[in-house]
Amino acid sequence: MARITLEDLAHTYFDPAEGDVEWAVRRLDLEWADGGAFALLGPSGCGKTTLLNIMSGLLRPTRGRILFDDRDVTGLSPEARNIAQVFQFPVVYDTMSVYDNIAFPLRNRGMAEAEIAPRVAEIAELTELTPMLRQRAAGLTADGKQKISLARGLVRPDVNLVMFDEPLTVIDPHLKWVLRSKLRELHQRVRTTMIYVTHDQTEALTFADQVVVMNAGEVVQIGTPVELFEQPQHTFVGHFIGSPGMNVLPAKIENGTALFGGQPVEVANPVAAAEGVVELGIRPEFVRFAPTGIPATVTNVADAGRYRIIDTESRGHSIKLLVDEGEPIPSGAVNLGFAPGQTRLYRDGWLIGGAGR
Amino acid sequence: MSLELRNVSKVVGNEVHIFPTDLTLEDEGFNILLGTTLAGKTTLMQLMAGLQRPTEGEVWFRGRNVTGVPVQQRNVSMVYQQFINYPNFDVFENIASPLRVAGVNGAEIKSRVLAVSDLLRLTPMLNRRPSELSGGQQQRTALARALVKDADLVLLDEPLANLDFKLREELRDELPKLLSGRGCTVVYATTEPSEALLLGGHTAALAKGRVRQFGPTGTVYRQPANLESAAIFSEPPINTIAVRKAGHRLLAPGGLDWPIPGPLASAADGDYMLALRPHNVAIKRRRETDTPLTGNVLVTEISGSESVIHFELPNDTWVSQSHGVHRVAVGSTGTFFADLGQAMMFTPDGVRVKGGV
Amino acid sequence: MNKTADNRAWLLVTPVVLLVAFNALIPLMTVVNYSVQETFGDNTFFWSGVTWFEQVLRDPRFHGALGRQLFFTGTILLIEIPLGVAIALTMPRRGTWVSVCLVLMALPLLIPWNVVGAMWNIMALPDIGLLGHTLNSMGIDYNYTRQPVSAWVTLIAMDVWHWTSLVVLLAYAGLVSIPEAYYQAAKIDGAKPWAVFRYIQLPKMKRVLTIAVLLRFMDSFMIYTEPSVLTGGGPGSSTTLLSIDLVKTALGQFDLGPAAATSLVYFLIVLAVSWIFYTLMMRTEES
Structure with missing residues (x-):
């Protein structure tokens, strides 16, 4: 087990000497605490897979260092780093039994069979593979194969880090939730540092204590699931997490007051006079129909069962709100109220007064 | 046509x-x-x-x-x-x-x-x-x-x-x-x-x-x-339990004994299948009339704004769905509050007799 | 699957049916016909039953040819399959060199068979041939027209040169289809190169190698043109393989009956071995 530090890390697939190139990962400083359960969450193309490959040692970063505890591993190969990885598509050694698959990393490291047997038995128990140990790995279902991949990682007593790269992609929908929560449970028991890379918010938030949200090659927020939902540090986080995502509206600041369409709006963060593009962020959960407030018209009502998603339009901008099942919905011209504690100002995408870049 | x-x-x-x-x-x-x-x-x-x-x-x-x-x-x-x-x-x-x-x-x-x-x-x-x-x-x-x-x-x-x-x-x-x-x-x-x-x-x-x-x-x-139709239309899966209606009580295996909620009271005494959607089983008490249920927690899933917790009743596995992020440790005993007034009642072979709006 | 029922579709397969009939069924039936009759070349035929088959199966000449054939096929399989796999393993898997390698590899396959025979024939000439002359000047007594060993070595070298590429291309196709994640996982598991070969590359190549072995078996078992051009079956009958023997019987001596019986036996051997081989491979696949 180890604490993992990424120091001034950056990566491009082009030649940086050419000057203005596209960076897959822009400047990044990050620390993953020893024994934590982390998720790396972002849309496709945000750089999360590049970062994953840098940490596992399959890719050497253009710039910066990776430390495992205090040891610089930047130039080390994956096997020298002692890490494990579960890939998107299950990787098992088809010709071997499940037992031999799990024992494989230990045999490669020259461990005696007498030591291997109890170790494999223990990990098989943990990953619920005990009944299948004698079967050929090729005959297992996709979720079984992913368990084998995981077991091959966990079986090594000295493994520093286990990484998951969208591990549930090929799992049947009705088995996904079982495996999802099993992984978290497993982490609680083994306490190895684990990093789970995904574009799926439910997978990330279910698994991790700390979620790192990436967009366009940079980290936009690191936080607990509650923080990501309640205090998005960037409009992207507000949009990406939660369904539907946060309403983002153009705003102005005048005399220390935030204005939407010329109308003052009470916000939770400091209203400093600011350069750049200023926006107002409020989640649909915190918008209500009110006797007075922002004038709007209801344009669409979508029934989501236990609540409804209401689309409204106010001064040419769309504002969504959620209304519980059974509550009345006014028609025609309405007024919207924003919960002051949950309304925030953003400048150039970043929360004003927040941690920032 | x-x-x-x-x-x-x-x-x-x-x-x-x-x-x-x-x-x-x-x-x-x-x-x-x-x-x-x-x-x-x-x-x-x-x-x-x-x-x-x-x-x-x-x-x-x-x-x-x-x-x-x-x-x-x-x-x-x-x-x-x-x-x-x-x-x-x-x-x-x-x-x-x-x-x-x-x-x-x-x-x-x-x-x-x-x-x-x-x-x-x-x-x-x-x-x-x-x-x-x-x-x-x-x-x-x-x-x-x-x-x-x-x-x-x-x-x-x-x-x-x-x-x-x-x-x-x-x-x-x-x-x-x-x-x-x-x-x-x-x-x-x-x-x-x-x-x-x-x-x-x-x-x-x-x-x-x-x-x-x-x-x-x-x-x-x-x-x-x-x-079956109710089950198809429920994600997370709908909660079901075999009950016997006797006067003003609902009796279920494992010694469960609940007062009958108003909407179901007019059904004739006898055996039924009771079904309740997960969002009617919350982690916090919302009404005086909510029926508390305790059980061993099996799984906790968190999406952007919701927590889904699977727990055990004597004979069945039930699911609770609540707003906000609630992390309940797997293996601990949790208390959940069911709004049985929202329940639907089906004959033992699955035809709806009561409940639903 | 999604089928549209329409009986006119049968018309579409008619050309294939006709082609197979002319190509395979009619000649085969002719051979069967010859194999059970006696003729003296004047187009009069007499029923002879299984006489020819008995004769062929007891004939030491047939035994000799069959033995040489088995030896030839066995040897080239033992050389070409491992060699092909080894070459495929060393080929680059991406980059500009891929196409260069592939073209180089495909070259021998593009040369007509009789030309291959002629090329090696000239190259191996002891006095003026590049290969023959070099070997002799190195003090190795080499003359494929006089010494059976030299003839065999040349024959096998020629086949290896001509056909290893096919194995390489098939094995290569198998190798490039292995997802990168497998190699990454193996690295992470600390697998040595041998283990990567044994547990990833070989199992993933199994399918194409099955095909390679099958193709090479059938092809080499029926080889005619190249050895016929190179050695003509000699010196003596030392390199007379089954097909050469068959042509000598049929066309050289015009013994149509025994020739037909030989070819049927020959055909059945190829069919039986291929079938057994295929079934065995498929069975291990399933288990």
Whole structure:
């Protein structure tokens, strides 16, 4: 087990000497605490897979260092780093039994069979593979194969880090939730540092204590699931997490007051006079129909069962709100109220007064 | 008069894929086929399209018997879960392909392709190849190809399943607007109840090759005719428990004894199946009348704004769904509050007798 | 699957049926016909039953040819399959060199068979041939027209040169289809190169190697043109393989009956071995 530090890390697939190139990962400083359960969450193309490959040692970063505890591993190969990885598509050694698959990393490291047997038995128990140990790995279902991949990682007593790269992609929908929560449970028991890379918010938030949200090659927020939902540090986080995502509206600041369409709006963060593009962020959960407030018209009502998603339009901008099942919905011209504690100002995408870049 | 299945069945070898089915689709809005994988959604669609011939029964379309008329001779378009485009054509040619086959002249092709590409926001990408597009854009291209030929019947087979979460949300919002007012009958297959609800229209709940219920989506959700239909329309899975009604008490195995909620009180004494959707079982008490349930916690899942907790009752596994992030340790004992007033009651063989609105 | 029922579809397969009839069925039936009759070349035939078969199966000449054939096929399989796999393993898997390698590898396959025979024939000439002359000048007594060992070595070298590429291309196709994740996982598991070969590459190549072995078996078992051009079956009958023997019997001596019986036996051997081999491979696949 180890604490993992990424120091001034950056990566491009082009030649940086050419000057203005596209960076897959822009400047990044990050620390993953020893024994934590982390998720790396972002849309496709945000750089999360590049970062994953840098940490596992399959890719050497253009710039910066990776430390495992205090040891610089930047130039080390994956096997020298002692890490494990579960890939998107299950990787098992088809010709071997499940037992031999799990024992494989230990045999490669020259461990005696007498030591291997109890170790494999223990990990098989943990990953619920005990009944299948004698079967050929090729005959297992996709979720079984992913368990084998995981077991091959966990079986090594000295493994520093286990990484998951969208591990549930090929799992049947009705088995996904079982495996999802099993992984978290497993982490609680083994306490190895684990990093789970995904574009799926439910997978990330279910698994991790700390979620790192990436967009366009940079980290936009690191936080607990509650923080990501309640205090998005960037409009992207507000949009990406939660369904539907946060309403983002153009705003102005005048005399220390935030204005939407010329109308003052009470916000939770400091209203400093600011350069750049200023926006107002409020989640649909915190918008209500009110006797007075922002004038709007209801344009669409979508029934989501236990609540409804209401689309409204106010001064040419769309504002969504959620209304519980059974509550009345006014028609025609309405007024919207924003919960002051949950309304925030953003400048150039970043929360004003927040941690920032 | 729309598409009509008259006593249609499909048997392959000894396996019944579709049991005899009568179904008349709606002209307006979406006709959603909701069910798990292998419920028969794809087979049903292929029967509608003419890609498969029913073993028995007739398919009628707009007052004409089209049983056995091959798909080439019908004006049908289809969009699949996989993004299917011609890899060597650019987006324009991909969209234009059905018109070229139909021998439409060049000028008209151009104007129709442009109209559709505007609608689907593909105009800036018309010169790109599919491999240079994101998943969302690829699926938009496939949709554009389906729309451009003004088909009478548009079949969408889980078109959003392979998209990232946020793209799925976006396209799901757009789809009803894109397809309304085109004079085509729309059939949409999905495994996700929330998708069905938000798309609205009418829903056919499918299980094991049978249409269990067909009606307006909200009605099927709120007034399921049978337990199977209620279960199909519940994600997370609906909670069920076998109870005996005796006077003003509901007795369940394992010594559970609950006061009978008002809406169910008028049912005759006897054995029933009680079903309660997960959002009616909360982690916090919301009403005085809520019934507390305690059980061992099996799984905790967290999406952006909701927590889903699976726990054990003496004979059943139940699910609670609450707003906000609540992390309950797996293996601990949790207390949950059920609003039994929202429960539905079914006969032991699954016909609804009480509850539901 | 999605079938449209229409009986006119049968018309579409008619050309294939006709082609197979002319190509395979009619000649085969003719051979069967010859194999059970006696003729003296004047187009009069007499029923002879299984006489020819008995004669062929007891004939030491047939035994000799069959033995040489088995030896030839066995040897080239033992050389070409491992060599092909080894070459495929060393080929680059991406970059500009891929196409260069592939073209180089495909070259021998593009040369007509009789030309291959002629090329080696000239190259191996002891006095003026590049190969023959070099070997002799190195003090190795090499003359494929006089010494059976030299003839065999040349024959096998020629076949290896001509056909290893096929194995390489098939094995290469198998190798490039292995997802990168497998190699990454193996690295992470600390697998040595041998283990990567044994547990990833070999199992993933199994399918194509099955095909390679099958193709090479059938092809080499029926080889005619190249050895016929190179050695003509000599010196003596030392390199007379089954097909050469058959042609000598049929066309050289015009013994149509025994020749027909030999070819049927020959045909049955190829068929039986291929079938057994295929079934065995498929069975291990399933288990």
